[in-house]
Amino acid sequence: MERKVDKELDKLTEKLLKDFSRETPSVDFTTKVMARLEVSSETPVISYSPLISKKTWAVLAVVITSIFVYLIFGNIQIEDSWAISKIAYLWPEVNTLVLPSFKISNAFLYGIVGFTIFAGIQFFLLKNHFDKRFALH
Template identity: 30%
Template sequence: MDEQQNKELEAFIDKVMGETSLESPSPDFTEKLMAKIETQSQKQVFVAHPLLPKKLLTFLFLAFVAGFIYLLMTYGLDSSQGWFKNIQWNYDFSKTWSWMEGYTASKATLYAVLLFGVLFFVQIPWLKRYLDQHGTLG
């Protein structure tokens, strides 16, 4: 019965295919398609907008410069005036790293830190190459 069904199905398909005519695209199909592709390729995919408007950034910059100029005019650059008279210039950094004097790390820790450091610096050129090829990280 399986063979009989296949023959009937094939006869039906031949009948349907014989009744239909081949459709061909319009003569200007290629031109329309290329025009559509060109208009889509000219659209900007991503437009970056600043988080803060330019006017606000300009105002903040000018306020910072004005405040800095005010401080210079009020207190001057002389180290014996204003805020500068209380600053002690001590260039001894030995106390900064004194907490590390008794620290020892195992070899496993050292190798793990080195491995992650190398992997970190390997991924930077890889990401740059990916961004150059694809344009985004998505």
């Protein structure tokens, strides 16, 4: 039964298509299509831009330098922590410097270490992503 319906539909479509005239492309159809392809195939020029700009690096350098200057020359009375004692053990000359003793809480120290590790992983993943994306084949 389905075959009869299919055959009837085929006959109907053939009759409908016979009534329509076939369209022929213009003489310069190929050149027009190729001109559009050439225009659209132009790739945009991608210039390198770093993740962290020079202005951001400058601001970070000023902030970190000012923190160290404040720690060295400021009048800070903070207890000694195990981090400073470990540094002094590994680098004995640090005891000869006039550095104020300061204490870093364990939670802050773990946070800084965790942030550093995850930031390093993120930079590595982003670098690989952009290297693959902008690689020349």
